[in-house]
Amino acid sequence: MLFKLSMSGLRSKYKDYIVLLAGLVMSISIFYMFQTLAMNKAFIEANAMIGPIQFVFYAGSVLLSIVTFFYILYANSFLLSLRQKEFGMYMTLGARKNKITRLMFMETVVIGLISLVIGIAVGVGLAQVIGSMLMKELEFNSDGYHALYLPSLIVTAIFFTALFLISAIMNTIKMLRVTVLQLVHADVQTDKIAKRGKKTVFAAILSIILLLIGYASMIFMTYLQQLGVIIALITITSGTYLLFMTFLPLIILAMKRNKKRIEKGLNAFTYAQLNFRINSLTKVLATVTMLIALSAGSITAGMSFKNNIMIMVDGADYYDxxxxxxxxxxxxxxxxxxxxxxxxxxxxxxxxxxxxxxxxxxxxxxxxxxxxxxxxxxxxxxxxxxxxxxxxxxxxxxxxxxxxxxxxxxxxxxxxxxxxxxxxxxxxxxxxxxxxxxxxxxxxxxxxxxxxxxxxxxxxxxxxxxxxxxxxxxxxxYINTKYSNYTSFRAFSAGTVYMGFFLGIAFLAMMASCLMFKILTGASKDIHRYEMLRKIGVRRELLMKSMYKELFYVFLFPAIIGIIHVLIGMEMFSFILVHPYFRVWLPILIFLVIYAVYYFITVQLYRGIVMPRKK
Structure with missing residues (x-):
C-alpha cells in the first residue's frame, strides 16, 4: 500500500522529476562520451595526434564529475522538500519512519539507475556521432574506436551509482532528523528575513575582496599557473555566494523603495514578491551564477581555441x-x-x-x-x-x-x-x-x-x-612546416571545442534544473496571492506582466555576474592563446539565446501552477 502511495506521489510530481532526469541524463551521457574518447587505447595508439585531446577529455570528465556531484545532492534535496508534506501525512496515518526512509532511499536509487541507463544509451549515440565528427575533423584513423566501450561503461556506471547511493544516504539521514510536525507543516514555514548589521557589512566587503583576488589570479595566470587556478576557484566561488547574500537583498530593497517605479502598474506587488523571497533565493542564485560561468565559459573557451587556430599558425610562420x-x-x-x-x-x-x-x-x-x-x-x-x-x-x-x-x-x-x-x-x-x-x-x-x-x-x-x-x-x-603546425594546433583545438561545447550544455542543463526547482517548488505558496489579486479585479494581463518581470530579475542577476566571471576568466588563456577575446561575442550570444529559452519555459511552467487556464 505504501509503495502504491509513493508511486502516486511520484506521478503527481512528474514534471519536477523530468527536469531532474534531463539534467542527470545530460551529465551522464557527456561523461560517458568523454571517457570513451579518452580511454580507447587501440584508437589512441593508432593516432599519435590524439595525445593532447586525451588529456582535454580527462580534464573535462573531472570537472563534470565534481559539478555533477554537487548538482545531484542539490537536486535531491529539492525533491525531498517537495515530498516532505506527503511523507508527513503517511506517518500521521501510521506509517513507520524507518519504512518511509527506506522507501525514499529506494526512490532515489531507482531514479538514479533509470537516468543512468538512459544516460549511457544517449552517451553511446553521442560517442558514435561526436567521435565520427572528431575523426573527420582531424583526419585520422578510426581503427580501434568503439562507441560502445566496456571500460568507459564500467567507469561511468560505478561513478554515478556511487553518487546516487551517497545522495540517498544523505537524504535518509536528513529525514531521520526531521520531526513529523515539521514534515506536515513544511509548505507553510515562513522564509527567514536576514538581519543587516556589522556582520553583513563585513561579509559585503569580504565578498568584493575575494572576487578581486580571484579576478587578479586569473589575469596573472601566466605567473601563478596551477596555484592561480586553485586561488580563483576558492575565492570566486566564496565571493560570489557572499556577494549574493549581502548585496542582492539591498538592491531589491532599493528598487522597492523607488517611488516612481513602485507607482507604475503592479510594480509594488512585483518588488514585494521579490523582497519577500530574495533571502531564500540568494544561495540558489549564487549556485546558478557559478554554473552559468562554467557553462558560458566552457563554450566561450572552446570556440576561442578554434578561432585562434589561424592566428597562431600565421603568427608562427609567415611563409606558407x-x-x-x-x-x-x-x-x-x-x-x-x-x-x-x-x-x-x-x-x-x-x-x-x-x-x-x-x-x-x-x-x-x-x-x-x-x-x-x-x-x-x-x-x-x-x-x-x-x-x-x-x-x-x-x-x-x-x-x-x-x-x-x-x-x-x-x-x-x-x-x-x-x-x-x-x-x-x-x-x-x-x-x-x-x-x-x-x-x-x-x-x-x-x-x-x-x-x-x-x-x-x-x-x-x-x-x-x-x-x-x-x-x-x-x-x-614530423617536419616543421606550416601545414604540420596547423594540424598540431587543430588537433588540440578540436578536442577543446567539442569538450567546451558539451560541458557547456551539461552545465546549462544543471543550471536550468536548479533554478526551475527553486522557482517551481515555491510556486504553490504564490497561488493564493494571485487568486486574491484576481478577486479584487486585477486583469490577467497585468498579472502576467508582473510574473514575467519578477522572474526576469531572478534570471538577470546570475546572468550579469556569470558573464562578468566569463569575460575576466578568459584572461586565464592569455598565456596559451594570442587573442582569447577574438569573436568572444558569438559564444556569449549563443549562451544568452539558450538562457532566454530556459527563462520563457520556466515562466510558462510557473504560470501553469499559479494561474492555470480556466477549463
Whole structure:
C-alpha cells in the first residue's frame, strides 16, 4: 500500500522529476562520451595526434564529475522538500519512519539507475556521432574506436551509482532528523528575513575582496599557473555566494523603495514578491551564477581555441611553404595557388657544405617573424643587417674564427634551410666569386606566401607528403612546416571545442534544473496571492506582466555576474592563446539565446501552477 502511495506521489510530481532526469541524463551521457574518447587505447595508439585531446577529455570528465556531484545532492534535496508534506501525512496515518526512509532511499536509487541507463544509451549515440565528427575533423584513423566501450561503461556506471547511493544516504539521514510536525507543516514555514548589521557589512566587503583576488589570479595566470587556478576557484566561488547574500537583498530593497517605479502598474506587488523571497533565493542564485560561468565559459573557451587556430599558425610562420628543388608534380600543385609573394634562393651542395648565393639573399631578403614580445606576435620584418661573406650556421665543423652571422639572418637561414632537408651540414654565405668556385650540385630554395592559407589545405597536405617521400622520411615523421603546425594546433583545438561545447550544455542543463526547482517548488505558496489579486479585479494581463518581470530579475542577476566571471576568466588563456577575446561575442550570444529559452519555459511552467487556464 505504501509503495502504491509513493508511486502516486511520484506521478503527481512528474514534471519536477523530468527536469531532474534531463539534467542527470545530460551529465551522464557527456561523461560517458568523454571517457570513451579518452580511454580507447587501440584508437589512441593508432593516432599519435590524439595525445593532447586525451588529456582535454580527462580534464573535462573531472570537472563534470565534481559539478555533477554537487548538482545531484542539490537536486535531491529539492525533491525531498517537495515530498516532505506527503511523507508527513503517511506517518500521521501510521506509517513507520524507518519504512518511509527506506522507501525514499529506494526512490532515489531507482531514479538514479533509470537516468543512468538512459544516460549511457544517449552517451553511446553521442560517442558514435561526436567521435565520427572528431575523426573527420582531424583526419585520422578510426581503427580501434568503439562507441560502445566496456571500460568507459564500467567507469561511468560505478561513478554515478556511487553518487546516487551517497545522495540517498544523505537524504535518509536528513529525514531521520526531521520531526513529523515539521514534515506536515513544511509548505507553510515562513522564509527567514536576514538581519543587516556589522556582520553583513563585513561579509559585503569580504565578498568584493575575494572576487578581486580571484579576478587578479586569473589575469596573472601566466605567473601563478596551477596555484592561480586553485586561488580563483576558492575565492570566486566564496565571493560570489557572499556577494549574493549581502548585496542582492539591498538592491531589491532599493528598487522597492523607488517611488516612481513602485507607482507604475503592479510594480509594488512585483518588488514585494521579490523582497519577500530574495533571502531564500540568494544561495540558489549564487549556485546558478557559478554554473552559468562554467557553462558560458566552457563554450566561450572552446570556440576561442578554434578561432585562434589561424592566428597562431600565421603568427608562427609567415611563409606558407618552403620547398627545395620542387619536382614537376610539386610545381603543378604550386601553380594552382595564387601566391602573393614568391622568393627563390640559389645554392650549391659540395662535400664542404651548402653555399648560398649572397646576392639572392640581399636583393630579395625574406621576411621573418618579430618575437620580441607578445604584442609583436604576428608582425614581420626584413633583416636589415649586412650579411657577411663567409658567415655560416649549423654543422659540426663551423669555423669559429669566421664572421659572425647576424641574429636576424640566422633566423632567416633557419627558415630557408630547414633542419629536415640537410641535417648537420654547414650552411655558408658565399659572394658571386666564391659561389662560382664551388664545385657541386646546384639547387634552389623556394618560399611562397598566399592570401588564405586555410583555403588550400588539401594542397599543402599533398606537398608535405611529397616532401617526406622525396626526403625518404616516414609518413608519421614530423617536419616543421606550416601545414604540420596547423594540424598540431587543430588537433588540440578540436578536442577543446567539442569538450567546451558539451560541458557547456551539461552545465546549462544543471543550471536550468536548479533554478526551475527553486522557482517551481515555491510556486504553490504564490497561488493564493494571485487568486486574491484576481478577486479584487486585477486583469490577467497585468498579472502576467508582473510574473514575467519578477522572474526576469531572478534570471538577470546570475546572468550579469556569470558573464562578468566569463569575460575576466578568459584572461586565464592569455598565456596559451594570442587573442582569447577574438569573436568572444558569438559564444556569449549563443549562451544568452539558450538562457532566454530556459527563462520563457520556466515562466510558462510557473504560470501553469499559479494561474492555470480556466477549463
Amino acid at each position: 611553404v618552403t620547398l627545395h628543388n620542387p619536382t614537376k608534380a610539386e610545381k603543378e600543385l604550386l601553380a594552382s595557388i595564387p601566391f602573393t609573394e614568391q622568393k627563390e634562393y640559389r645554392y650549391k651542395v659540395s662535400d664542404k657544405g651548402i653555399y648560398y648565393l649572397k646576392d639572392d639573399l640581399m636583393n630579395h631578403p625574406p621576411r621573418i617573424m618579430i618575437r620580441a614580445s607578445k604584442e609583436d606576435f604576428g608582425k614581420t620584418k626584413v633583416p636589415d643587417a649586412e650579411l657577411p661573406t663567409g658567415a655560416e650556421i649549423r654543422g659540426e665543423k663551423n669555423d669559429k674564427h669566421g664572421p659572425q652571422m647576424p641574429n636576424d639572418w640566422y633566423e632567416a637561414m633557419e627558415m630557408i634551410q630547414p633542419y629536415y632537408v640537410y641535417k648537420g651540414e654547414r650552411v655558408i654565405i658565399a659572394d658571386q666569386q666564391m659561389y662560382d668556385r664551388v664545385q657541386g650540385k646546384e639547387g634552389v630554395a623556394l618560399l611562397g606566401k598566399s592570401d588564405q592559407f586555410d583555403a588550400h589545405l588539401s594542397t599543402w597536405k599533398q606537398i608535405d607528403a611529397m616532401q617526406k617521400s622525396k626526403l625518404k622520411l616516414t609518413s608519421d615523421q
